[in-house]
Each structure stands twice: as structure tokens, then as C-alpha cells.
Amino acid sequence: MTSKPFSAFGPDFPFAYDDWLAHPAGLGTIPADRHGAEVAVIGAGAAGMVAAYELMRMGLKPVIYEAGRMGGRLRSEPFEGAEGVIAELGGMRFPVSSAGFYHYVDRLGLESRDFPNPLTPAAGSTVIDLEGETHYAETLADLPELYREVARAYDAALEEGADFTALKAAIRARDAAAIKAIWDPIVRDWDERTFYDFVVSSSAFQALSFRHREVFGQVGFGTGGWDSDFPNSMLEILRVNLCELDDQQKYIVGGVEQMPRGLWTDAPETMAHWPTGTTLSRLHNGATRGGVKALARAGDGRIAVTDRWGRADVYDAVVITCQTHLLTTAIDTEERLFDQKLWMALDRTRYMQSAKTFVMVDRPFWKDRDPVTGKQVMSMTLTDRLTRGTYLFDNGPDKPAAICLSYAWMTDALKVLPYDTGKRVDLALSALSKIYPGLDIASHIVGEPISVSWEADENFLGAFKGALPGHYRYNRRMYGHFCQDTLPPMERGLFLAGDGVSFTPAWVEGAVQTALNAVWGVMHHMGGQSAPENPGPGDVFAQLGPVALSD
């Protein structure tokens, strides 16, 4: 048994990215005659910045293209007119099991604190409002028995349907063989079945009422509100549970966007080829290139990347981190660069919608106590109303604070898609006024509100992947594409990474892990190799890679 901290190790590809990153031998070496060679990186989100940073450390010269804003879906939007008050519009809570992500957070010296999730001490208190019934709770014990029945039923369903305790123990022990022995049959059994099916067909929920399922959908496990995922493949949800992605979450003080931006200006101590003090920013003379418009095989066999200004450059290798649908919308991608089966996967990949609405308030007034009941006047709130999840961010007493009035997915996100931020705030305040009838939230709002609908942004077309039943094969094709030795030459040299390629979409850890796969892929493509004492993901992929299902 290992005593290492629990990390998102597998279950599809049980490879210890944190050990690989931490090993003193480094991630690998490139032949000296390739040092300084340019590699294109499309997208400056978490995946693109991690890939670029590590490729620079190997002595290559990443050329980053970004169509929008550095940070991508790690977007920390500052409120105008205040200092340090931000709206986390994309990723906002990061489970401690995200070992790859925290490798970079720690490297950059960023501070993290407990995220104010429902029923956690960091939230202080939680209000659950369903079908017009409102409960105030500080822990699960304060809620009616029905909520505990629901929690116990889901635990029992996980044991029954996924041998949960044994599988968790294998992940904790980083025992790849034991993980595969349990997980691979689950892949066959559950790829084509939904989360909803898993819940309702479990003996535990069969013994309970429809109301229990409904409450589970609203409150769920961990952070709540999981009914938006009911149509997804159950494998997606099991990975969240198994990798503890919905547990022990932290936020990054000052905003998570500091992570990708920090990698832009960080000078690694150890680097091949480049002089001390070299940073990605310096290699780019301070600015990334613009968005990519076209990808094609050049006459010399290399890959031509054309930016939106028409400038074309050729590269031996290209890392692609934007959403996969953009390869058929924003980027004119020569079709023969990918196999048709891979195109099927890239195009069928399903993205979920998500909308968030934030306001800045004068102070963390929600901590005031009601003189009659002694309860906080407002709490972290989960509801079946339009807002779904309301989160409260305290920056210290008497300092401006932020409220995420509404964080919603899928249909709930689409409800506000056509509306401007002001209307979204009005709708959210109206919903919350039914839960907190005596509280005038609007009287505390200062500054201008901020909202986002990721599906409305042409650089994203959605929030994150949410694989549907039957999508495992697609996921496997995209995920494993970084091992290219058996591909025809026409299809080599492009490396896919990021949220849509990952097995744990909607979690930045998956974006980081796939970026590291791409780093290995580029290194191998450029004639490099891993240190024998520190094999990389591609060195062990044939042995440990995700199980194949027949086509």
C-alpha cells in the first residue's frame, strides 16, 4: 500500500501523473538537434499552457495561438471598481485529488482555501429549498431524515453497481491491475446506460419513493444539483465519485486564472536548451499569436497552421486544445489529418451548457444573524427554482464580497441564454426572494453584475464535455490518439488535449492530464524519449491504456 495522497489515478488509464511530474529525471529529453524547434499549441487554457510550459522545459519552442482570452475556461473576471473581488466564470472549485493541477498551483505559489460548498464548514450554513419547502442546515444531520435516506441509498447503489469500496481502495493503493480487474467490466456494463438508470435500477432506490429520486437529483452527492447529468453515461459519474472530484474542493485565492497566466511568466529552474530566466512570455516576445483559422498538411509533410490574419507557419507537431467541435466550425481542418473514426468521435462529443450570474455586494451581509431565529440571514442555497445553486464568497468583514446568484447547467442554463446580465440578475433575485422573503439582497449590490453562457461563446460552444451513453469508444479514440506509432504518416503530428478529450471532463485535472499525454506524444514524435527510470504515459499505454470495446 502506498501512503501517497489520494489522487485521480485512473480508473481508465491508471497512470500516476503526479509521480511522473515530480520525478527528478524529468519528463524526457529531445535530441539536441531538435532543440529550439517550434511546436504550435492551439489554445491558451489550462491544457495549452501546461503543454507549452513542459515543451519549453524540454528545449522546444512552443508557439501559442489564442482566439480569445488566456486562461480559457479558467476565467476569473474582476469586478470593475473593486480590488480582488472576482467572479469565477469557469472552473471554481478544485478537488484536492487533482494532483496534476495542484502541481502547477504549488509551483506558482498560489494559495487555496476550502470552497463554500453545501453543508461544509466553509459555507457556514446551507439552505435547501425544494417544491416550496425550505430547510436550513449546517450539517447533513440538520436535514430531515429523507435526505439521509437519499445519501445512504446512493452509497448503497455505488456498492451494488460499482464495487465501490474495493475500487476506491485499489485507486488509493495505485494498484493498476486491481483497478482494471474491477473497472473494465464496469465499462462494458455501464457505458450504454445512464446515470438515471443506475439510480433507479439500484435496489436501494427501488426500495424508496419517486420523491427520493427527485431529491437526489436536486441535492445529489457532494456539491448537489446532479439531475442535469441524469442522461449522461454512468461512467462519467462513476469517475467523479471514484476520483473524489466532488469532494474536498478548494478555490484559488485571487482567482484560478492565475494558474494558466502564471505559467506564461514562470521561469523554470531546470530546462533543456534555454537559458535561465526563459519564460513562455519571453519566447513569444510578450504576446501569443491570434486564433487559428486553418490546419492542413503542407507540401513538405509538416503541418501548416494559418492564423486569422492569414499568416501560415509550418510545424512538425501541433497540440490542439480547443473544444473538438471547433475543428469543424472555427478551424478549416483538412479532413485527411484525422481518421474518419476519429472525426466521428470529435464531432459526436457532447458538450453541456452552463450559465453563471454574479453580483458584487457591499459586505458579506449573509453572515448577519436573524434576531429571532439566530440563523444566518442567507446561506449557500440549493433549489429547484431557476437559480439552482447560489454560492457566497467572503473577502473579509466589511469588504465587498461576491455572490454567484445562479450556477446552472443544461436546461436551466438555456432558460437564461437569450437574456442580458441585468435580466438574469432580476430573475435570480426574484427566485431568491421566495426563499428569503424578508431579505433585500438588491440593496447590498454594488458595481455591475457579471454573467456568462459558455455555449454562446464562439470559442467554446459549450461548457464542458458530458459523455452520453455509448460514447466510451469515442472517448477512447480521442484520448489514445497521442500514441501515434501505428498511424499513417498523414495523421501524425497533431496531438489532441483538453477537457473534451479527457475522461474526467468538467474537471481541470482531466485537461492537465491530457496535456501531459500530448507532451509525451510531441516528445516521442520529435525523436525524444523518457528517462528509463521515469516512463511516461505513452511508454505504458499499451499495457495500462483504457480497455477496448469491440466496434
Ligand SMILES: Cc1cc2nc3c(=O)[nH]c(=O)nc-3n(C[C@H](O)[C@H](O)[C@H](O)COP(=O)(O)OP(=O)(O)OC[C@H]3O[C@@H](n4cnc5c(N)ncnc54)[C@H](O)[C@@H]3O)c2cc1C
Ligand atoms: C462553467 C464551468 C465550470 C467549471 N467548473 C469546474 C470546477 O469547479 N472544477 C474543475 O476542476 N473544473 C471545472 N471546469 C472545467 C475546467 O474549467 C476545464 O476543464 C478547463 O479549464 C479546460 O481547459 P482546456 O485547456 O482544456 O480548455 P479551454 O480552457 O477551453 O482552452 C482552450 C482555449 O482555446 C481557445 N481557442 C478556441 N478556438 C481557438 C482557435 N481557433 N485558435 C486558437 N485558440 C482557440 C479558447 O479561447 C480557449 O482559451 C468548469 C468549466 C466550466 C465551463
